[in-house]
Amino acid sequence: MSVTDRDIVSALQGGLPMVAAPYAAVAASLGLPEEDLLARLEDMQATGVIRRIAVAPNHFKLGMTANGMTVWDVEDARVAELGAQVGALPFVTHSYERPRALPDWPYNLFAMVHGTTRDQVEKKRQQIAAILGPVSRANDILYSTRILKKTGLRLRRKGPTCSD
Amino acid sequence: MLDATDRALINRLQEGLPLTSAPFDGIASELSITVDDLLARLERMKEIGAITRFGPFFDAAAMGGAFCLCAMAVPQTQFERVTEQVNAFAQVAHNYQREHRLNMWFVLATETPEGIAEAADAIERETGIAVLRFPKLQEFFVGFRVAA
Numbered sequence: 001m002s003v004t005d006r007d008i009v010s011a012l013q014g015g016l017p018m019v020a021a022p023y024a025a026v027a028a029s030l031g032l033p034e035e036d037l038l039a040r041l042e043d044m045q046a047t048g049v050i051r052r053i054a055v056a057p058n059h060f061k062l063g064m065t066a067n068g069m070t071v072w073d074v075e076d077a078r079v080a081e082l083g084a085q086v087g088a089l090p091f092v093t094h095s096y097e098r099p100r101a102l103p104d105w106p107y108n109l110f111a112m113v114h115g116t117t118r119d120q121v122e123k124k125r126q127q128i129a130a131i132l133g134p135v136s137r138a139n140d141i142l143y144s145t146r147i148l149k150k151t152g153l154r155l156r157r158k159g160p161t162c163s164d
Numbered sequence: 165m166l167d168a169t170d171r172a173l174i175n176r177l178q179e180g181l182p183l184t185s186a187p188f189d190g191i192a193s194e195l196s197i198t199v200d201d202l203l204a205r206l207e208r209m210k211e212i213g214a215i216t217r218f219g220p221f222f223d224a225a226a227m228g229g230a231f232c233l234c235a236m237a238v239p240q241t242q243f244e245r246v247t248e249q250v251n252a253f254a255q256v257a258h259n260y261q262r263e264h265r266l267n268m269w270f271v272l273a274t275e276t277p278e279g280i281a282e283a284a285d286a287i288e289r290e291t292g293i294a295v296l297r298f299p300k301l302q303e304f305f306v307g308f309r310v311a312a
Binding site: 012058 | 165171174177179181183184185186187199200206207210212214215216217218219223226227233235247250251256257258259260261262263264266268269270296297300301302303304
């Protein structure tokens with residue numbers, strides 16, 4: 001096959017063109033029939049190479065100016081069960097278990113919370129605290145004050161790259 | 165800046181675009197606007213920065229690569245210089261300033277798992293500041309949606 005998944009990723013990493021038939025436009029640039037591109041993209045979505053085809057909003061510009069990364073020190077034996085409960089909260093956009101970096105960083109559960117004010121974010125943080133209870137021995141919140149860079153994944157080896 | 169239709173459009177597009185020849189048709193009719201209007205709104209929101217990206221979100225790990233959240237404690241007086249140095253690495257997918265002793269948080273996305281350590285080590289060498297690494301061990305994944 002002459003057009004590889006890598007070629008498809010390269011053609012799409014800058015985003016989809018904002019036209020009525022975006023896949024046809026990308027297919028044409030790759031020299032591929034549109035049906036073939038759609039089938040390949042379906043496969044990539046099924047295997048998880050593509051997580052979704054969607055829009056990424058800028059929370060700051062949307063008035064969601066309070067963006068807090070809440071971090072929790074949760075007993076290792078309970079983190080899977082409690083992390084799933086935290087991740088299920090409607091206002092938590094991303095939630096992960098990550099390694100601690102002792103002694104500086106005792107936290108192993110991360111949950112991202114957005115709001116229009118810090119008060120709003122604090123209330124959401126309290127809801128997380130209520131779920132974790134005493135199993136969380138310490139917690140903190142890191143508010144973001146500035147986006148320094150946001151480009152998404154970029155392939156470096158071969159192939160053209162579109163810029164955002 | 166954004167009207168109710170713009171916000172509805174962002175919310176709807178966070179759920180995903182179908183893989184069809186005319187993927188906007190259904191969404192435009194749900195919102196009672198024309199496809200041309202939808203595209204013009206999308207274009208404008210991209211221009212003013214209300215949306216940072218529109219298209220497929222690739223999972224580096226599923227392609228054999230890796231992601232890693234990293235953090236640095238950057239002295240305030242060096243912050244702008246270090247920002248430039250860190251952002252110059254193509255492997256840095258996004259980077260946020262946060263209020264904490266660890267005040268710079270960025271995500272590395274690399275094409276191989278080894279690429280993470282290489283990039284983080286290179287950033288340490290260039291900036292002279294330790295790069296703490298927080299790869300995900302487990303994701304508690306529900307959805308991405310943020311109400312616009």
